[in-house]
Amino acid sequence: MNGYDPASLARAAAALPGSSLDYEVGSWRELRPVHDHRPAPCHIHCPAGEDAQAYIQKVQEGDLEGAWATIAAFNPLPAVTGRICPHPCEEGCNRGRFDEPLNIHAIERFLGDMANARGWRLEMPPLAEEAPEVAIVGAGPAGLAAAWHLRRAGVKPVLFDRYPLAGGLLRTAIPLYRLPRQVLDGELERLFDAGITFRGQMKLGRDLFLNELEQEYAAVVLAVGLQKPRPWSVDGAAPGDLRYGLALLEEWIDVGAAPLEGKIVVVHGGGNTAVDVARMAIRAGAREVHLVTTRALPGAADAIGPEDHMQAFPREVQQAIEEGVVVHPHTTPARLIIRGARLKAVELAAIRAFKDERGRTKRVTFEGTERVIEADVVIPATGEIVDHEGIEMLPRWRDYLASDRFGRIEGRPGLFTAGDASGRGGSVSAAVGDGRRAAMAVLLHLHRIAALPEEDAEAVSVEALQLYYFDHAPRQEPPLRPVAERIRDEKEIEPGLDAAALEREVQRCFSCGNCLACDNCWNLCPDFAVLKTEEPTEDGSCYVFDYDFCKGCGLCAAECPTAFIRMVDEPTPAFGGAG
Amino acid sequence: MSKTTVLDLRELRRRQPRFTGMDPGHRACQGCGQSLAAHIVTEAAGPDVIVANATGCLEVFSTPWPQTAWRVPWIHSLFENAAALAAGIETALKQQGRPTKMLAFAGDGGTFDIGFQTLSGMIERGHNVLYVCFDNEAYMNTGVQRSSSTPHAAATTTSPAGRMRPGKRHLKKDLLAIIAAHHLPYAATATVAYPGDIKAKVRRAMAIEGPTFLMIHAPCPLGWVHAPELTIKVARAGVETGLTPIVELERGKLVSVLPIREKRPVTDYLRLQGRFRHLLGDDPVAVQEREHLQALADHNIETYGLLAREGDVRDSVTAALVRRGGAIR
Numbered sequence: 025m026n027g028y029d030p031a032s033l034a035r036a037a038a039a040l041p042g043s044s045l046d047y048e049v050g051s052w053r054e055l056r057p058v059h060d061h062r063p064a065p066c067h068i069h070c071p072a073g074e075d076a077q078a079y080i081q082k083v084q085e086g087d088l089e090g091a092w093a094t095i096a097a098f099n100p101l102p103a104v105t106g107r108i109c110p111h112p113c114e115e116g117c118n119r120g121r122f123d124e125p126l127n128i129h130a131i132e133r134f135l136g137d138m139a140n141a142r143g144w145r146l147e148m149p150p151l152a153e154e155a156p157e158v159a160i161v162g163a164g165p166a167g168l169a170a171a172w173h174l175r176r177a178g179v180k181p182v183l184f185d186r187y188p189l190a191g192g193l194l195r196t197a198i199p200l201y202r203l204p205r206q207v208l209d210g211e212l213e214r215l216f217d218a219g220i221t222f223r224g225q226m227k228l229g230r231d232l233f234l235n236e237l238e239q240e241y242a243a244v245v246l247a248v249g250l251q252k253p254r255p256w257s258v259d260g261a262a263p264g265d266l267r268y269g270l271a272l273l274e275e276w277i278d279v280g281a282a283p284l285e286g287k288i289v290v291v292h293g294g295g296n297t298a299v300d301v302a303r304m305a306i307r308a309g310a311r312e313v314h315l316v317t318t319r320a321l322p323g324a325a326d327a328i329g330p331e332d333h334m335q336a337f338p339r340e341v342q343q344a345i346e347e348g349v350v351v352h353p354h355t356t357p358a359r360l361i362i363r364g365a366r367l368k369a370v371e372l373a374a375i376r377a378f379k380d381e382r383g384r385t386k387r388v389t390f391e392g393t394e395r396v397i398e399a400d401v402v403i404p405a406t407g408e409i410v411d412h413e414g415i416e417m418l419p420r421w422r423d424y425l426a427s428d429r430f431g432r433i434e435g436r437p438g439l440f441t442a443g444d445a446s447g448r449g450g451s452v453s454a455a456v457g458d459g460r461r462a463a464m465a466v467l468l469h470l471h472r473i474a475a476l477p478e479e480d481a482e483a484v485s486v487e488a489l490q491l492y493y494f495d496h497a498p499r500q501e502p503p504l505r506p507v508a509e510r511i512r513d514e515k516e517i518e519p520g521l522d523a524a525a526l527e528r529e530v531q532r533c534f535s536c537g538n539c540l541a542c543d544n545c546w547n548l549c550p551d552f553a554v555l556k557t558e559e560p561t562e563d564g565s566c567y568v569f570d571y572d573f574c575k576g577c578g579l580c581a582a583e584c585p586t587a588f589i590r591m592v593d594e595p596t597p598a599f600g601g602a603g
Numbered sequence: 604m605s606k607t608t609v610l611d612l613r614e615l616r617r618r619q620p621r622f623t624g625m626d627p628g629h630r631a632c633q634g635c636g637q638s639l640a641a642h643i644v645t646e647a648a649g650p651d652v653i654v655a656n657a658t659g660c661l662e663v664f665s666t667p668w669p670q671t672a673w674r675v676p677w678i679h680s681l682f683e684n685a686a687a688l689a690a691g692i693e694t695a696l697k698q699q700g701r702p703t704k705m706l707a708f709a710g711d712g713g714t715f716d717i718g719f720q721t722l723s724g725m726i727e728r729g730h731n732v733l734y735v736c737f738d739n740e741a742y743m744n745t746g747v748q749r750s751s752s753t754p755h756a757a758a759t760t761t762s763p764a765g766r767m768r769p770g771k772r773h774l775k776k777d778l779l780a781i782i783a784a785h786h787l788p789y790a791a792t793a794t795v796a797y798p799g800d801i802k803a804k805v806r807r808a809m810a811i812e813g814p815t816f817l818m819i820h821a822p823c824p825l826g827w828v829h830a831p832e833l834t835i836k837v838a839r840a841g842v843e844t845g846l847t848p849i850v851e852l853e854r855g856k857l858v859s860v861l862p863i864r865e866k867r868p869v870t871d872y873l874r875l876q877g878r879f880r881h882l883l884g885d886d887p888v889a890v891q892e893r894e895h896l897q898a899l900a901d902h903n904i905e906t907y908g909l910l911a912r913e914g915d916v917r918d919s920v921t922a923a924l925v926r927r928g929g930a931i932r
């Protein structure tokens with residue numbers, strides 16, 4: 025033993041010096057620490073299923089491409105969602121209970137843009153000659169996401185759309201100043217490069233028929249969105265030249281003009297379409313723009329519940345107001361004042377929202393609150409419904425196609441639906457998530473997976489974190505372009521983060537529920553029972569517990585800032601078994 | 604557990620990217636603050652040291668015959684003479700022209716009480732020794748008897764809380780002031796709640812030629828009667844209430860303090876520990892003793908100026924802040 029000669033000890037020579045490593049104090053343990061990766065709230069709150077914690081970690085580690093790939097494994101459109109998603113992830117973000125939430129969408133956008141600029145691609149399995157073909161009708165975000173996930177599983181997707189170009193509402197309705205089309209094109213290029221086939225100008229009910237698709241393809245996904253405006257009138261009256269909001273918006277985006285210059289415009293509706301139409305009117309040179317909605321402003325105190333708020337995303341409403349749109353909340357058009365076929369004025373009345381005995385939201389107009397505003401144009405934007413042409417025979421839920429959470433349509437094996445058309449939509453990220461779930465159901469139908477993914481586990485709460493170890497730091501948020509400038513052109517109004525701001529922003533992430541590699545457990549274990557590994561282990565962290573020496577004190581779990589360590593009962597060794 | 608894993612972990616332990624002065628397998632209680640503190644000190648001091656250890660928990664739990672947890676030369680002689688032992692070895696080393704640094708380790712009993720005389724002499728004679736007192740505020744190794752470091756009103760086996768008296772009658776000795784009166788080059792306090800701060804202070808002391816003194820507040824789950832996982836939280840509450848002032852002195856003069864981020868009432872500290880359980884009720888004695896301890900904490904805060912001032916840049920080492928890749932340095 026190290027050249028040690030026991031005989032040189034005059035006394036007590038019987039005792040060979042030994043290390044305490046010979047004595048495994050792990051036998052004292054009643055509880056054992058384990059690494060326990062639980063989802064962060066940003067992950068649970070993302071309708072597209074993205075795990076922000078995971079990709080922010082990659083950015084922190086300097087692996088930008090890996091970070092993007094982590095997103096793209098769920099969402100093929102991060103440069104799009106990074107811009108226009110209402111980012112519920114940020115509402116969920118635990119950092120919001122500490123100072124301000126992470127600017128998750130800006131990080132996502134940075135990565136999405138970099139992927140497009142650098143031509144990053146996700147690795148795909150080759151498409152086998154005999155790979156099954158799946159028809160997807162509708163090349164909006166839901167259809168694109170379904171195609172992406174099918175392709176990644178080695179299935180051949182064929183996308184059909186009535187329009188010549190893919191993108192759905194992203195191409196036809198979302199204003200350019202919020203989503204430059206080269207961003208969309210960058211994302212689409214990657215999808216088509218991956219071997220997803222697109223066939224434009226193919227309209228279901230005109231060029232395509234459901235029964236033929238069902239015969240020709242191994243499965244069919246209907247991702248047709250909501251295209252038909254809800255019929256609109258006020259007590260049966262409407263101006264002769266009435267144009268619906270979505271159609272006007274599409275025309276404006278397509279040809280770059282809308283016939284609203286110098287007009288007083290009243291937009292009716294409280295959703296995204298209404299707000300975008302109102303902002304279009306401002307940009308088209310309208311004299312005044314009024315937005316009339318029966319709902320309350322986002323976050324307003326007089327709302328009777330969350331369902332009473334305008335459905336439009338709060339950020340968009342706020343920007344519209346900044347740009348000069350006059351919003352009339354809890355108001356409805358009560359009468360149109362028409363002379364000849366032309367609109368002269370609109371009579372508005374105040375609305376009261378309340379809950380009836382069964383808890384349903386009801387709205388009544390208040391007699392005596394009527395007032396008249398002069399108006400040249402009224403534009404209805406009260407929502408769109410599914411165009412059921414060619415799919416009349418399918419079961420419905422309200423005006424949508426009825427299906428389960430994975431888009432399966434009862435009584436029609438092999439037929440699926442996803443996105444806005446399913447009634448589970450409302451945003452790009454929701455459509456993307458829905459498209460992915462439908463793809464999973466298709467894969468199950470084709471026996472390419474054994475089971476559908478389970479519901480997400482509960483997220484790590486802010487109370488579980490050790491916030492003591494973090495310092496306050498401001499959210500990185502580049503300012504929007506000034507109003508006077510942004511309403512004059514089509515250029516994007518929200519700038520992205522630069523690399524330095526990105527770096528500052530990702531450092532703010534708590535890494536909820538996953539290892540932050542902070543060394544606390546390694547530094548604080550009184551028994552040196554936490555060892556650092558050179559390469560990440562199976563659980564992704566670079567630490568292991570040495571159960572030979574861990575006494576189970578629980579200190580590491582109590583001081584893990586991210587709640588990644590949990591104490592569990594020590595498994596009792598089988599009778600007679602060696603410990 | 605399979606043989607290969609055992610071998611792998613032993614090999615991995617050998618390759619850990621830091622120096623360790625101690626190995627596991629020692630017999631400290633679960634969550635022992637003193638064990639943690641000794642690990643941190645020896646890591647920061649490095650391999651070129653000799654440790655003279657007084658009798659006490661650290662000595663006993665680290666050297667269960669015929670094993671030792673020490674990976675540096677280590678010697679034990681008596682309860683009362685760690686400083687004298689270190690001073691003697693230091694003198695011998697000097698004679699031999701060897702630059703090895705002497706460390707003296709002792710508990711609060713071995714420092715505040717029985718070893719106090721040899722400590723004072725070692726400092727007075729100017730030996731090149733870093734003396735570290737692991738302050739767990741009682742004689743723990745022999746079954747939690749009160750020492751002159753035990754805080755006022757804490758219950759120990761020899762100062763029980765009962766009808767006649769609510770725990771220890773006397774005050775905690777202000778040992779730091781006595782040490783400061785020796786006008787030694789460097790004296791400091793630290794706590795296991797801030798390992799980065801301990802390491803910085805050890806390195807500072809190691810670089811000084813002459814006597815230096817470091818007192819580390821080290822919760823003892825057994826004697827303080829708290830759950831073993833709470834060791835760090837108890838220690839941190841001591842700091843944030845003002846009961847554990849963390850300071851540095853040079854030549855007896857205060858040169859820096861670990862500022863209190865958010866001042867908390869002393870009950871936040873007392874609540875966590877069974878040794879103060881008798882102080883949490885509504886009876887007049889408990890109320891009065893709580894007020895007394897609060898006054899002592901406030902006195903510390905005022906004497907040392909412990910409250911962080913507006914605009915103070917937070918020193919991230921002492922604040923124990925973390926981010927990916929470890930503590931922020």
Ligand SMILES: Cc1cc2nc3c(=O)[nH]c(=O)nc-3n(C[C@H](O)[C@H](O)[C@H](O)COP(=O)(O)OP(=O)(O)OC[C@H]3O[C@@H](n4cnc5c(N)ncnc54)[C@H](O)[C@@H]3O)c2cc1C
Pocket residue numbers: 108109110161162163164165166167184185186187190191192193194197198226227228229247248249250251270273296297298300337411414442443444445449450451452453455
């Ligand atoms: C004005 C406006 C602004 C919005 N702003 C935002 C926003 O800022 N952020 C956000 O997250 N969401 C926003 N949304 C919502 C978002 O755009 C939708 O939720 C999302 O696009 C739904 O995706 P989808 O794939 O289900 O449907 P769609 O995007 O509607 O795509 C459906 C596709 O199916 C095609 N199709 C339809 N019928 C047929 C047929 N019979 N045959 C062949 N093809 C057919 C269509 O041409 C279209 O390409 C907005 C919506 C509107 C209208």
Ligand SMILES: Cc1ncc(C[n+]2csc(CCOP(=O)(O)OP(=O)(O)O)c2C)c(N)n1
Pocket residue numbers: 637658659660661681682683709710711712713714737739741742743744745750
């Ligand atoms: C002269 C002498 N008296 C008494 C003892 C018994 N004894 C051994 S350790 C100890 C208490 C040690 O207390 P402390 O120094 O505070 O260290 P701790 O065990 O708390 O770490 C006592 C009283 C002794 N070893 N020698």
Ligand code: SF4
Pocket residue numbers: 064065066067076077080116117118119126128532533534535536
């Ligand atoms: S702090 Fe980071 S991991 Fe936690 S919720 Fe926010 S983004 Fe997600």
Ligand code: SF4
Pocket residue numbers: 056057548549550551552553554569573574575576577578579580581634
């Ligand atoms: S701190 Fe160390 S001894 Fe305590 S439970 Fe964690 S690994 Fe085990």
Ligand code: SF4
Pocket residue numbers: 538539540541542543544545546565567580583584585586587588589
């Ligand atoms: S304490 Fe830090 S390093 Fe250890 S598991 Fe938790 S996050 Fe990872």
Ligand code: SF4
Pocket residue numbers: 630631632633634635636637638660661664739743744822823824825826
């Ligand atoms: S009695 Fe206290 S100081 Fe001694 S080993 Fe146990 S916890 Fe540590």
